[in-house]
Amino acid sequence: MSSKYARAGVDVKKRGIEVFKESVQNLLPRAFCVVSRDPGLEGYGLVTHTDSAGSKPVQAYLHWRETGEYGWFTGLAQDVIAMNLDDIICVGAHPINFVDYIALNPTRIDKAELLKNLNLGFKECIRLLEENGVNIIFSGGETADLPDQIRTLDVSGTINGRVDLSRAISGEDVKPGDVIIGLRSGGKTRYEKRENSGIMCNGITLARLCLMHSEYQRLYPEILDAEGGRRYYGRFRFNDYLDDLGMTVGEAILSPTRIFAPVILKVLEHSGSEVTGLIHNTGGGQTKCLRIGMNIHYIKDNLPEADPIFHLIQRESGESWRAMYENYNMGVGFEIIAKAEASDDIISISESFGLEAKVIGRCERSKDGNKLTIKSRFGDFHYSQN
Amino acid sequence: MSSKYARAGVDVKKRGIEVFKESVQNLLPRAFCVVSRDPGLEGYGLVTHTDSAGSKPVQAYLHWRETGEYGWFTGLAQDVIAMNLDDIICVGAHPINFVDYIALNPTRIDKAELLKNLNLGFKECIRLLEENGVNIIFSGGETADLPDQIRTLDVSGTINGRVDLSRAISGEDVKPGDVIIGLRSGGKTRYEKRENSGIMCNGITLARLCLMHSEYQRLYPEILDAEGGRRYYGRFRFNDYLDDLGMTVGEAILSPTRIFAPVILKVLEHSGSEVTGLIHNTGGGQTKCLRIGMNIHYIKDNLPEADPIFHLIQRESGESWRAMYENYNMGVGFEIIAKAEASDDIISISESFGLEAKVIGRCERSKDGNKLTIKSRFGDFHYSQN
Numbered sequence: 011m012s013s014k015y016a017r018a019g020v021d022v023k024k025r026g027i028e029v030f031k032e033s034v035q036n037l038l039p040r041a042f043c044v045v046s047r048d049p050g051l052e053g054y055g056l057v058t059h060t061d062s063a064g065s066k067p068v069q070a071y072l073h074w075r076e077t078g079e080y081g082w083f084t085g086l087a088q089d090v091i092a093m094n095l096d097d098i099i100c101v102g103a104h105p106i107n108f109v110d111y112i113a114l115n116p117t118r119i120d121k122a123e124l125l126k127n128l129n130l131g132f133k134e135c136i137r138l139l140e141e142n143g144v145n146i147i148f149s150g151g152e153t154a155d156l157p158d159q160i161r162t163l164d165v166s167g168t169i170n171g172r173v174d175l176s177r178a179i180s181g182e183d184v185k186p187g188d189v190i191i192g193l194r195s196g197g198k199t200r201y202e203k204r205e206n207s208g209i210m211c212n213g214i215t216l217a218r219l220c221l222m223h224s225e226y227q228r229l230y231p232e233i234l235d236a237e238g239g240r241r242y243y244g245r246f247r248f249n250d251y252l253d254d255l256g257m258t259v260g261e262a263i264l265s266p267t268r269i270f271a272p273v274i275l276k277v278l279e280h281s282g283s284e285v286t287g288l289i290h291n292t293g294g295g296q297t298k299c300l301r302i303g304m305n306i307h308y309i310k311d312n313l314p315e316a317d318p319i320f321h322l323i324q325r326e327s328g329e330s331w332r333a334m335y336e337n338y339n340m341g342v343g344f345e346i347i348a349k350a351e352a353s354d355d356i357i358s359i360s361e362s363f364g365l366e367a368k369v370i371g372r373c374e375r376s377k378d379g380n381k382l383t384i385k386s387r388f389g390d391f392h393y394s395q396n
Numbered sequence: 397m398s399s400k401y402a403r404a405g406v407d408v409k410k411r412g413i414e415v416f417k418e419s420v421q422n423l424l425p426r427a428f429c430v431v432s433r434d435p436g437l438e439g440y441g442l443v444t445h446t447d448s449a450g451s452k453p454v455q456a457y458l459h460w461r462e463t464g465e466y467g468w469f470t471g472l473a474q475d476v477i478a479m480n481l482d483d484i485i486c487v488g489a490h491p492i493n494f495v496d497y498i499a500l501n502p503t504r505i506d507k508a509e510l511l512k513n514l515n516l517g518f519k520e521c522i523r524l525l526e527e528n529g530v531n532i533i534f535s536g537g538e539t540a541d542l543p544d545q546i547r548t549l550d551v552s553g554t555i556n557g558r559v560d561l562s563r564a565i566s567g568e569d570v571k572p573g574d575v576i577i578g579l580r581s582g583g584k585t586r587y588e589k590r591e592n593s594g595i596m597c598n599g600i601t602l603a604r605l606c607l608m609h610s611e612y613q614r615l616y617p618e619i620l621d622a623e624g625g626r627r628y629y630g631r632f633r634f635n636d637y638l639d640d641l642g643m644t645v646g647e648a649i650l651s652p653t654r655i656f657a658p659v660i661l662k663v664l665e666h667s668g669s670e671v672t673g674l675i676h677n678t679g680g681g682q683t684k685c686l687r688i689g690m691n692i693h694y695i696k697d698n699l700p701e702a703d704p705i706f707h708l709i710q711r712e713s714g715e716s717w718r719a720m721y722e723n724y725n726m727g728v729g730f731e732i733i734a735k736a737e738a739s740d741d742i743i744s745i746s747e748s749f750g751l752e753a754k755v756i757g758r759c760e761r762s763k764d765g766n767k768l769t770i771k772s773r774f775g776d777f778h779y780s781q782n
Contacts, residue, residue: 019503019543030511033519034536044536046493050437050558058556060497060538068544107432111446111497113550117405117623122415129415150420150430152446156550157405157621158454158601164499164545166538168554170444172436215544235543237503 042100062166087131103171110151142272181302195343200364220327287347310371399719428486448552473517489557496537528658567688581729586750673733696757
């Protein structure tokens with residue numbers, strides 16, 4: 011049976027993209043990201059990575075339409091940097107530079123105001139990273155007026171990173187006996203200003219449709235493609251405050267994606283030789299670990315309680331828990347696979363940033379490809395590669 | 397008075413993007429593209445550039461809906477590579493690698509079929525470039541399911557290039573007395589298989605709206621944002637063959653953007669020290685030269701006759717000729733600014749590729765910023781920087 015999320019129009023399994031694999035020239039085919047040869051720099055790989063803020067811009071657009079405040083778009087800058095930066099960190103790369111790509115419908119949005127607020131977001135985010143030991147050069151980007159393609163806006167970007175090939179995290183070193191350390195996506199670290207719902211940037215389409223009130227669809231038909239009966243069926247206004255969440259429903263959906271890079275770069279500096287895998291839990295959520303390792307059975311039997319936003323989405327959408335773990339990070343935004351003896355040190359480094367971390371599981375041998383077992387109070391769920 | 401193109405919803409002057417300028421760290425602020433410091437490679441600049449195929453994907457979508465053939469999407473791969481590659485060539489950079497970003501509406505398009513055909517296009521284009529001395533590593537990219545943001549699809553990408561800073565084309569070396577050599581966007585070079593209409597990737601929104609029949613808008617409402625009275629008002633079906641064009645109207649709109657890189661890299665190899673500026677005539681069309689040089693008055697008084705597609709668009713839309721030169725390349729897709737004595741050699745190199753080239757104008761001194769005068773049989777038109 012297809013998940014609620016698949017029926018909402020998003021395929022977390024990314025069927026069809028395998029055609030590209032044979033064309034891609036990848037030095038480390040089992041690594042988390044594509045690593046390219048750099049013809050100008052022997053011994054180093056270039057990691058060029060593109061990603062978007064998903065459908066979070068639609069939620070920001072809704073808040074702007076309701077309030078007239080363009081400031082709601084600012085956080086998308088952090089989302090798109092996080093989506094790119096924390097992916098390349100997973101191969102052990104250090105960032106070089108970043109460009110954005112903003113495609114928009116100029117008949118709907120005042121471009122100058124939008125760009126002013128996004129620019130503010132990029133500046134703030136890059137400064138915050140710099141203060142925490144991560145340097146990224148902002149190299150500009152492109153703004154495209156595409157009224158017939160873009161209903162409202164799409165915010166994406168591309169990052170370049172560089173990795174010493176002798177120290178790259180190739181995805182081949184995960185071994186049975188290694189532990190899985192989970193870093194929290196919600197709450198607030200020492201380098202952040204606000205409490206985070208933990209939602210990050212994936213699963214936003216389902217979150218919007220199941221939480222936001224159908225009235226919005228009538229008011230702003232441009233926030234939906236109603237093809238195939240797709241619709242908003244939520245009970246909430248964007249500014250409904252829920253005690254559970256400790257914020258409004260709209261703020262919970264829009265919470266800017268946590269950036270893990272400051273913590274991970276410090277972990278690699280101190281315990282790099284004992285780290286065997288790094289996983290950014292984006293599309294695919296808790297099942298993202300299946301992407302790396304060879305014949306590894308990941309067992310997660312000590313996951314933290316999922317943050318309230320995930321419970322809310324599950325309750326309102328009726329999505330199965332099995333699918334929830336495939337759609338969402340469920341409170342663990344990043345995973346470090348490491349030798350068991352390094353776990354205390356790694357957890358201490360994370361906690362020194364005010365970022366909650368704990369051992370959430372372990373790696374065992376699998377006979378036939380990568381497997382994942384999640385043991386939770388909602389049941390045991392089994393997943394496998396492809 | 398606003399141009400027909402502005403009223404079609406596209407701002408060729410890119411108002412609003414100036415906010416980003418102050419945030420961008422650019423080694424060569426007057427160059428055609430942003431050039432970033434590469435912390436790993438002293439003496440070289442990294443040129444990371446993002447661009448899209450504009451609204452050409454909408455035209456490809458229309459052809460697919462009418463014929464059922466996904467092959468109509470294949471040429472978009474060349475469009476997006478051309479839009480990126482030929483921009484970075486303008487600072488004298490050599491390409492390193494490329495990633496694509498395909499945002500699509502999965503409720504409208506079969507993703508697997510689309511990606512299969514785009515992948516074919518990327519492979520073909522990269523092989524063709526390789527055969528002509530230009531090497532690009534394909535580093536993959538991202539496919540995003542965004543049904544509530546993307547009506548049909550958006551195809552963009554990012555290229556990295558590297559430039560020896562001691563030989564970069566900084567945009568500051570254009571001098572009075574230099575000549576402007578124009579390279580043709582239409583016709584067929586020796587490294588191409590098919591005749592090109594010359595339209596490239598800019599001005600497609602107006603071209604679609606003024607040429608394609610309003611019946612299509614009724615059949616496929618997803619190809620238009622009808623906000624503010626925007627509409628298709630053309631007389632043609634996509635497969636109407638026009639003797640003038642030597643192809644169908646749809647083929648003329650979809651003609652893949654010519655790639656000038658093989659010719660330009662050869663020109664730089666042979667006459668690099670005499671080249672003072674390079675201009676890819678994309679957004680801004682014939683006025684793109686205003687982007688480089690300091691206090692230069694560009695005078696173009698020997699432009700070739702614009703290809704038939706431009707006459708057709710002008711006639712059907714009623715756009716002013718003045719605005720036509722701002723929207724479209726008008727038959728000259730790329731310009732080389734060089735010392736007068738180098739022009740014969742440069743033209744010979746271009747013609748050795750079967751690419752028509754000629755001196756179309758010259759540079760004079762301007763007292764207050766860059767200026768451009770176009771002298772044509774439709775009148776003399778004056779433009780200035782901002």
